[in-house]
Amino acid sequence: MHKFIAMVGTNSTESTNRKLLQYMQSHFADQAEIELMEIKDLPMFNKPEDRQVPELAQQMADKIDAADGVIISTPEYDHSAPAVLMNALEWLSFHIHPFLDKPVMIIGASYGALGTSRAQEHLRQILDSPELRARIMPSSEFLLGHSLQAFDDEGNLTDEQKVAKLDGLFADFQTFVEITKKLKHANVANYQEVRDLDWDKL
Ligand SMILES: Cc1cc2nc3c(=O)[nH]c(=O)nc-3n(C[C@H](O)[C@H](O)[C@H](O)COP(=O)(O)O)c2cc1C
Numbered sequence: 001m002h003k004f005i006a007m008v009g010t011n012s013t014e015s016t017n018r019k020l021l022q023y024m025q026s027h028f029a030d031q032a033e034i035e036l037m038e039i040k041d042l043p044m045f046n047k048p049e050d051r052q053v054p055e056l057a058q059q060m061a062d063k064i065d066a067a068d069g070v071i072i073s074t075p076e077y078d079h080s081a082p083a084v085l086m087n088a089l090e091w092l093s094f095h096i097h098p099f100l101d102k103p104v105m106i107i108g109a110s111y112g113a114l115g116t117s118r119a120q121e122h123l124r125q126i127l128d129s130p131e132l133r134a135r136i137m138p139s140s141e142f143l144l145g146h147s148l149q150a151f152d153d154e155g156n157l158t159d160e161q162k163v164a165k166l167d168g169l170f171a172d173f174q175t176f177v178e179i180t181k182k183l184k185h186a187n188v189a190n191y192q193e194v195r196d197l198d199w200d201k202l
Contacts, residue, residue, distance in 0.1 A: 002068040002177055003033045009074035009085040009108070009123075011040035016109040016147035017073040023155055024071065027163075028170055034071070037063065039088035047094070057091040061098040069103035069177045070134070076110040076119035086126065093131035097194050101187055103180045104134040105173040107142040107166075109150065115143030130197060133190060135183070137176045142169050 006021040018036070025034040042056055053061075064070055074081050092098055106123055108116030120141055127134040142165060144150055150157055157163050 001032055002174060003066070004035070005037050005064055005067045005070045006034050007037045007039060007070060007072045007085075007088070009039070009072055010082055011084045012075075015075070016111075016144070016150065017075050019151055019155055020107065020109045020144060020147070020157075021071065021073050023151070023157055024166070024170070026155075027166075031170070032174065035063070035067075039084060042084075042088055042091055045087050045090035045094070051095045053091050053094055053096055057088075057094075058096065060088075061092055061096045064092070064098035064102060067102075069105065069173065070099070071105045071107065071173075072123065074106065074108040074116055074119045074123050076108065076112065076114075076116040079118040079122075081119045081123045081126065085123070089126060089132060093129070097131065097133075097191070099127065099132045099134040100190060100194055101180070101183075102134050103173070103177045104136045105140070105169070105176075106136065107144070107169075109144035109147035111146065111148055113145045115145030115147070117141065117143055131194060133194060135176075135180045137169075137173055140169050140172065142166055 008015065008018045008021060010017055021036055028034060037060060043054060074085055104127055106120050108120050110116045124136055127136050152158050
């Protein structure tokens, strides 16, 4: 059974993105082990001179390292991924590289009609940067618009079409994780490149 880390892309205490990940955790419990990961307690990224990341960031990196893949659920603020999510990704690419070649599934929930389509595109671009260089599942979007109305009192998604879409995408992600294991010819070169990349020496 695959083990996934589910990153909650917000520091909001009441979050439909957290609800969506909690729903996936129980809905897919017989198919995968999904552990929620909070980013809300990380300090603001400040590029410390000693190059040490906070202990919490290191613990998060270790969990991502050990997982078969990462699911990130992002809200959308001002047509972008939230600053707090970018902050987490900055720590998680500062002389540590847990996302390198890691399969990632992007999903998102927002109050608007488009359900984070712009934030997801933004996040995709960020995850493709040289220090993160994740393996993002291609041509897939799970957009949960009007997310305040999307769940019942038990935290289940009420729209059957959305459930069917999520079921399909999650099955594809499980396959994508296995396919990604075969895309290993450039792993060593990728790792060397990212290890040798030092912005202070450019
Ligand atoms: C400053 C601000 C900007 C927002 N911009 C967008 C937006 O561009 N698109 C959108 O769909 N929702 C937007 N929203 C609504 C968010 O989707 C909503 O507040 C919420 O954070 C959704 O995620 P959550 O339930 O996980 O907190 C915005 C909200 C705020 C407060």
